[in-house]
Amino acid sequence: MRLTVLGSGTAVPRAERGSPAHLVELGEGERVLLDLGPGGCRQLARLGVRPRAIRRVLISHHHPDHTLDLVHLLFAANYPGELRTEPLMVLGPPGFRAFFAALCAPYGQALRASAYELVIDELHPGARRRFEGWMLQCAPTRHTEHSLAFRLTELGPGGRARALVYSGDGGYGRELVELARGADLLLMECSFPDGQGVPGHATPAVAARIAREAGVGRMVLVHLYPPCDEVDLLAQVRAGWDGPVELARDLARYEV
Numbered sequence: 001m002r003l004t005v006l007g008s009g010t011a012v013p014r015a016e017r018g019s020p021a022h023l024v025e026l027g028e029g030e031r032v033l034l035d036l037g038p039g040g041c042r043q044l045a046r047l048g049v050r051p052r053a054i055r056r057v058l059i060s061h062h063h064p065d066h067t068l069d070l071v072h073l074l075f076a077a078n079y080p081g082e083l084r085t086e087p088l089m090v091l092g093p094p095g096f097r098a099f100f101a102a103l104c105a106p107y108g109q110a111l112r113a114s115a116y117e118l119v120i121d122e123l124h125p126g127a128r129r130r131f132e133g134w135m136l137q138c139a140p141t142r143h144t145e146h147s148l149a150f151r152l153t154e155l156g157p158g159g160r161a162r163a164l165v166y167s168g169d170g171g172y173g174r175e176l177v178e179l180a181r182g183a184d185l186l187l188m189e190c191s192f193p194d195g196q197g198v199p200g201h202a203t204p205a206v207a208a209r210i211a212r213e214a215g216v217g218r219m220v221l222v223h224l225y226p227p228c229d230e231v232d233l234l235a236q237v238r239a240g241w242d243g244p245v246e247l248a249r250d251l252a253r254y255e256v
Contacts, residue, residue, distance in 0.1 A: 190237075
């Protein structure tokens, strides 16, 4: 399993950090997106990944910085030069079907599948889905009324399971700790430095507590607002957890 951070930032436009979007490559060519904020599709192009190569998109919650390039992905799927014929599945939290219908309304048929099967479905907290070679689990987070974290587990060489957990947005929660328990890599939202936190978002102390209680192998911090780059964020994390941790950067890749 390989993770590529397409956007390590937030809703704030920055040259250094794009909005939340992450590419996971599993098994025999399975490509999954974890959120798809503005600029995510262009980052895929920079990696040489065509839009039609994406098989599934997992949306953690409905905020624009996590969803806007879904419009781009679906519009591109109908372009003659990149006409999609392979099925595409987009999964989101409760209320996602209504959200998607509202998203499509201003565009008429532009986002509707023309030559492929488009599956729009909802995931509820605690849901599990099995796909070929891997499993998806989700848990609620304390960000919006309906927001999710995801765990992707793949059976690797020699039968060893490898697990990646994406926190989405949210502060501390026992549900997230349990979802992340024993994960090889925790892709953890860390929006603000300690002492500057806001409700519904994590700080280094929160990230450290989750990683410590879950016993994760390593942690990569994403969803970094500008103040995070003005302090020693890693030192703040290490005050509460002594495991390997790093700040994500756009287009960084991690083997899981």
